[in-house]
Amino acid sequence: MNNELFWKLLEPVHPKAEAFCRRLAGNRDDGDDLYQEGLLMALRKFGSLRDHKAFRPWLFRLMINCYRNRQRSSWWRRHVSLTGKLSESRGNPDPRKRLDSRRWLELALSSLSSENRALVVLFEIEGWTISELALMFQKPEGTIKARLSRSRHRMRRVLEKYLPEQKQSASEGEYALQSSKTTDE
């Protein structure tokens, strides 16, 4: 009976949760493994969930814990992605031209701790609000905002290293302006 309820509650959340795991792990295969591991744990602990309305944050919290445990596990048990890191060479700053936005994203996220990575993915990609995140992480909203700010700073610093150096400030300004306009439109 409990199992049935679990699968019923999971149904609307499933695609988002699976996508979240893939983003968190950095690739599809590791993400699917993480999702299954998280679901196994969730199924075992489902009995301890008192408020079924809080199923979604509870499930995501478990996924994050699973991911964090994986990252913390002993070196001989750690999963290492076979996907290579972004080339050390300085590439084109416009991801659309190289179709490597996914790799840029992975590079930026790899600079973060497992907890902050989950936070950024949930906020920037999954579209969770600050208050939802605060509820899930059981932290004040101010803390969540500060952590998001620090994470952005860190990701930006990492990306800066890979930007071409020959670009002049004027053109940089132009690029920033163009992007701004695109956003405004």
Next chain:
Amino acid sequence: MRCKVAKRRMNESIDGLDRELLEHILECPSCARAAEAAGILRKVFQAARENETQLSTPLEIIRTRIESKAQESKRKVAIMARIKRQFRARPGLVTGFGLGLIAFLFVTLVPFSYTRTVGYNLTCPKSDAQYEISTEKYEDALELLGITDVSVRSAGEYYEVGNLASRRAARQAALTYAALTDSEDKSEITEVKRKVAGSLYAQAKENYRLALKNKNRHQISITTEGMTDEEIKEAILKKLAENGWTDAQVRVSTEPDGNRRISVQMSTPDSSHQEMFELETSGTAEDIYMDFGTAGDKLDIDTEGKSDEEIRQEIIEKLKDQSIIDPEVEVITTPDGQKEIKINIRKEEESK
């Protein structure tokens, strides 16, 4: 606007840049670079949001997979969780286990060796008295005292008793000899020392070897009182057949001096090994004991890098383990590098 403020604003939100910030970026190359990185970040997040069309696995497939896994790991998890709980509750357990494991590996594997007394030999000078006894009689007397599996041999002026298990047994044997011959006890007890490996692994290996040897040993005993040669032969054949030796050839004859000569020839049940035993019993002996073995008597000697004398000594040691005292061993290296080993064993009741 200062760079610090500009960068803080960039961190606060990646969505769009206000006019004041843009003006600063146009003037400051460092902040322009930061803004460019922020722009990339914004684009990749936007692309990730739009790229939500990743195919998700149907829930039914996931459910089947998870439920079968949950069933498999249910028991495993329960045991592991219990162990983990125990370890978490007692952090000292991990250290204890670690140290215990190290100690166990050390005791088991480190091949330290030491010299140990493995038995006692007794040398009794033969007396001039008229009560001289035969080796068989002496062995019987010792057996009555519970001292078994010893080797008694007459060597010139002495009787030598080997394989005595303890000093007390050696002392008893000495007193028995003195009492039987009605002579003064002038015997000498010497310890038999051997270098043994101290590691548990080596000891277990040795015990296994001995157990295997004993497993392959059989003993039959027949009371011959009032029996004819033919009856003794039938009795021996019957006892051997009970132990699985069906193709034995037994010959029993009585010598003119009253001694009985018994010879038994047989091969192992798998016909891989042939044994020949010869027994000579005195006219007074009423019981026959035959102790015979098969594969357990094999000698394994590693001759690699050893001199002829070292090989000889090793063979003598190994034969001593099999109760064969004073064998004549000759090891010769032929000109073509082959080792020629000659072993001549003489035992009172058995010759190979």
